[in-house]
Amino acid sequence: MKLTGAQILWECLVREGVTDVFGYPGGAILPAYDALLEYPIRHVLVRHEQGATHMADGYARASGRVGVAIATSGPGATNMVTGIATAMMDSSPIVCVTGQVGSRLIGSDAFQEADITGITLPITKHNYLVTSAEDVAPAVREAFAVAAGGRPGPVLIDITKDAQQGSCAFDWNAAEPRLTEAYDDALPGDGPSCDAVALINAAERPLILAGHGVMLSGAEREILAFAERGQIPIAVTLLGIGGVPASHPLNLGMMGMHGEAWVNVAIQQADLLIALGMRFDDRVTGNLKTYAPTARKIHVDIDRAELNKNVRVDVAIASDLRAAIADWLPDVAPGDRAAWFAEIDALKGDSAVRDIQNLPDDGHLYAAHVINDLWRLTDGRALVVSDVGQHQMWEAQYYKHDAPRSLITSGGLGTMGFALPAAIGAKIARPDAEVWVVVGDGGFQMTMCELATIAQEKLDINVAIINNGYLGMVRQWQEFFYQRRYAATPITGPDFVKLADAFGLWGAAVHRRGEVEAAVLAARACPGGAIIDFRVEQEDTVYPMVPAGADLHRMIRRPSPIVETAAD
């Protein structure tokens, strides 16, 4: 069977199980677009190629399947860079297909030529420059294997126009990837897993640190079984949220820069940290020199390059997480750690009093209240896609996620503008999910052109803009560390309700807490896209906060909580 390179591309995508792609056409990818009409694949026309990559990413994170983005050469390809880097940092499996100028023109600065394989070399797991139709199938098949295998990540395939136009015999089987997956001998500090179990059984104050890897390896059941049998409390990273139900009694909550105060202190007082599918990012460790000083450490990660990278550990295990926990389970002794739980309870101290959630309604609209109400009104079952900033941290603190893959957010790269397009991908991957975007007024304005995509694709996505009139997280840093000199952080925006209207979407503005419920319910009831502009307190602050590089237990706490007394 002879096919063109363009046909082979789609043929392979279909066989890889792809049903949806996100893209934007142009000259160098036109042959592929022309062939697309013959294949059973839904193409979502984006408004900016960055959006296409975030959509593929959101699709992958919502479903666990590889997301696919497609763009033309030159500017189409370079527009993808931010989305590719975002997927790389958060281990999200996406395949990006770009058109390239004809192979004979490469290197000549031809119209819309950009060296996208060179540009994306450090931000992809791997990339391919395909210059003949014969090479299309092997590249696509290998790209899917690389993107989804081991620690997942983005792969880019750059296909020259002549490779799309040329024809050759198509042989799916001959194109089977042959990846050399060689691994070295044990790393220093590597130990058999019995060492790990001995440490676990002997620990008096152990703590599990659960990251994104829990979901990537599908270890949600195993980690709970392990924690329950050993009676070991769990702290989660931002991307680990949902991997362990928030309502589970062993789940203490989020760690790190804006984590719960008692969680951070518990880490500092633990005698054993069991790090599962997390990578000791600086946002969760604070100052490495004073990090968990009394704890022995066990680290399991599928990527052995993460082991002993930031934190030196006693036992390093390079393994699929699920397999590693399954290995331990039979030998984990049923634990009784009542004393440790009592200590942790004591650490909670006055946290509840400090919690803005428990402050009386003073007529102001606080983002924390909005998120909490949203959680309540959606029965905690929404698939929330959050952007980057203060609202992202409030979402993490106040929306209690019980289900895996129910929070999608850009963690490692912290990409503003991620949420709206990622939510489109998530909704297309899981049409039955109730999808909410929680986004700041700044980040929303970075990619709000994708509202047109929501309208064109008739997607039922709800957008909660946490509108504080500031690039709030940066303003917070200026408040704490730059004497409130608010350089370039006040931000205006359009009338978001009118904007919704202009895109043919439903919109409403909310100024008081009393209005939250009606607006959320109306947005839920509305069959298409909906936008709620929450006009929240402008100079609100995310507490607690570990300043960058500070000791993890030295948090800035909410100052002098206002407590109602009998005298009031």
Add this chain to the structure above:
Amino acid sequence: MQPGNMLHTFAIYVDNKPGVLTRVASLFRRRAFNIESLTVGHTERPGVSRMTVVVDTDDYGARRLEANLYKLVPVQRVDDITQTPSIARDLALIKVAATGEARTHVMQLVDVYRARIVDVGPESLVIEATGPEAKIDSLLEVLRPFGVIEMARTGRVSMARGTTTARRFDPPRAPVEAAAIDLSNCSV
């Protein structure tokens, strides 16, 4: 050199494809490792190239580098041969100013170092020397007073001694099937 650091030598076997050198070099740059020397050449196997890379790092850095190298798709195998008994050679071409009297002296030194004169010009000689880097360094030192006009060095190529080249390869841990995990005693 940082405390705890030493020169680590890696033999890296890669697919002989366009762009592989860039991928490897880019990894070193991105992960902030300094390359002391790097050589690339064919091996006995068609389609496979071998790089010898010397890096200044500590043991943890060396292991992390090795792990990162394995993440590159075209990398087939990485050997840290720093501690392995091995032969390391550097090749240098050195052009020395030498006329009259000096010529004889230079030729004597070349003999002592078991180097060779490969080109004789009216006012210069070109010397070819191979050996461990230290030997080349020392030859260079003694030639310097005569006036070294130009030098080209290959950097280190290394090979483990003896007949063993094969090493144990642990296959990566594959994800296990749900059914294979016994959760019967747990409450989930």
